[in-house]
Amino acid sequence: MTSLDPPNLSLRERKKREARRALAQAALRLALDRGLENVRVEDIATEVGVSPRTFNNYFSSKEQAVCSMVVDRHEGMREALLARPEGEPLWESVKQAVVEQYSREGEPDRAYVTRLRELMGQLMLRGEFLNAHAAVERVLAETIAKRAGGADHLLCRLMASSVESAVRVAFVNWFMSEGEPFLPTLERLLDELATGMPTLTGGTTPKTEPDTTTLGEPLC
C-alpha cells in the first residue's frame, strides 16, 4: 500500500506480510472504533478470518499490533536518508529525510482525531507507542551512522533520539490541539534542534505557584 511489495518474494513470504498487515490494520480499525479496551484479541483474529492463536504468532499483544503500523510506516526512512545527495551536510539530510517521510503520508484524517486521542491515551498507558518509536529510533541511529561514515556512534544515537523527540512532540501537539498542522511544527522543532538549546533564554524566575503536576499517572 505504501511502497512496493516486491514481487520477487516467495509466496510464503508474501502471504506472511499480508497476514501481518491485515492483522495490524484490523487491530487499528477496531481500536479506533470501539476503544482498545473493548477489542479482544479474538475479535481481531476473527475480523481477519484467522485463529486467535495465529494472531499471537505475529504479535504478542494487541497493543503491539496497533503500533506496528507506526513502525512500518517508517520503513521508507532508511532509504530516504541513504538516497540524499552526496555532499549534503548530515543534519540537512536527516531533516529532509524525516520531512519527506511525513509529507508522503499527508495530514492524517481529521475525523479520527477524537478517537485517536483516546487511543493514544491507552497506548501510552501500556507503553507500546513509545516502544514502537524506540524501534524506529534504533534503525534511524544505524542509518545515520552508516551515512556519516563511522562517526561517533554515541552522537549518532543522540541525533536519532533527538529527531524522534521532535517527531513525538510535534505529533502529540498535533493531536492534542485543534487544527494545528503537523508538518510545519515538525520542521520548526527540527530547526530548533539544529540551532541548539540556548535559543530558549530564560531565568526570569516568576511567581512560585503551588505546584500542580505530580509524578503520577501517565497522561498524554
Added chain:
Amino acid sequence: MTSLDPPNLSLRERKKREARRALAQAALRLALDRGLENVRVEDIATEVGVSPRTFNNYFSSKEQAVCSMVVDRHEGMREALLARPEGEPLWESVKQAVVEQYSREGEPDRAYVTRLRELMGQLMLRGEFLNAHAAVERVLAETIAKRAGGADHLLCRLMASSVESAVRVAFVNWFMSEGEPFLPTLERLLDELATGMPTLTGGTTPKTEPDTTTLGEPLC
C-alpha cells in the same frame, strides 16, 4: 531515603508511601535476582508481607513497580532546577540540575551490571521503562516552562524531551559497555545538544553493505 520524608504527613499517608516504596524495592530486588519473568506478583507481595490484591492497589503491573524506582528518583529534579541561581541562562540551569541529580546517586553498583542488562532487556520489551522516562519528561517540561517564565510551551517540551534523550542514550551506553562511566558521557551529550546538531559533519557516503538491522524486535 533520598530526600526528606516530610513528617507533617498523616500516619496514613506515611504508611502508604512506605508500602509503595517497599513494594517497588522488593520488585526491583527480586527482578535483579531471578529475572523479571521469574517473579510473580504474588512473590513481591509475599516478600513485603501483603496480599497480592494489595499490590495491584499500588501498581497495575510488576513492570510498573520496578520502574517506579526510576521515576521516584527524579522527584528531586524539579526542586534542583527551580533552585538554580536567578540570572543563569536557562539551558545551563537545566544541564546543571540534571547533572546534580545524577551525581547525587553516584555510579551505580558494578556488580549488578550484568543483571541490569538482562532486566533492561525485559523492561524495554514491555515498554515500561520508556513509559517511566516519559513521566519524568512531562514533569521536566512543566518545570522548565515555569522556570522560563511562559516561554513557548512546545519548545519546553522539546527541550525536556531532548534532555531525556541524552540521559537515555548515556544510560544505555553505560550499561551496555564495559566500565565507561556514566556522568562524563551524559555531560558530553548535553553539551552536544547545546551546540546543536551540525556538529556531526558527514555526507561521505561509504560502501553500501547489505543491511543488517531489521525493523523487528525491540532489542536494547
Added chain:
DNA sequence: TCCCAATCTTGCGTGGCCCGCACTTTTTTG
C-alpha cells in the same frame, strides 16, 4: 476516652492474555 466515618486491605471470582506443545494443512524443494 470512645465511637463513627473515611480509608486501606483482603479474598474471591471473572474475563482475558500469552505461550508451549502437538497436530493438521500448506508451500517449497529436489
Added chain:
DNA sequence: CAAAAAAGTGCGGGCCACGCAAGATTGGGA
C-alpha cells in the same frame, strides 16, 4: 510427486488485572 520445511490451529495451563463486597485500621470530634 514425495519428503521436508514452515504456517496455521486447538488445547490447556499459568498468570494477571480488576470489580466487588466484606473485614481491619486510622483520624477526629464529642
